[in-house]
Each structure stands twice: as structure tokens, then as C-alpha cells.
Amino acid sequence: MDARSELAREREVLARADRDVLQGRLRVQAQDRLVSDLRSRGADVREAERLLRLMRETLHQWQQHRVLILQRVGYLEAKSSTLAPPPDVPSGVTPG
Secondary structure (H helix, E strand, O other), X not given: OOHHHHHHHHHHHHHHHHHHHHHHHHHHHHHHHHXXXXXXXXXXXXXXXXXXXHHHHHHHHHHHHHHHHHHHHHHHHHHHHHOOOOXXXXXXXXXX
């Protein structure tokens, strides 16, 4: 796979990671609200809190993975820019 197509693929992976992180945040917020609601009604929230902790840990891992993808995209962008062809030189002109 050449650098440009690899870059395009990694950008797709980054977009998917962005969506996953956003959805993860929304799920954590919803679970947090649920825990608060259950607590306000005097319910046992131990399992709900345990799930919330696991969700937060998972979200943190997704965010770290996104950073790695972003670094890879930056690397491929730099690599791709060094592979750019030189500007056209008119025929008969020797670059100087």
C-alpha cells in the first residue's frame, strides 16, 4: 500500500475513532445520570457505579488509541509530503 492510500485509510480510522469516542462520552453521561437518579431514590448503586467505572476506563482507552491514530496520520502526512513530485520544469531548462 502506498503512503497516500495508507493515509486515506488512517484518516477513515481516525474518523471512526472520533465517532466512537463521542458515543462513549454520551454513554458515560447517560450512565452517570442513571446512577444519580438511582441514588436519589435510595437504590443500591454499587453495580451501576462499577459499570460506570468500567465505561470510563474503556473511554479512556479509546481516547488513548485515538491519539495513536492521530500520531500515525501526522507521520503519514509528513511522509506523503516528502514524496510529492517536484514542480514541473519547462523543457530545455536545467534546474539550478
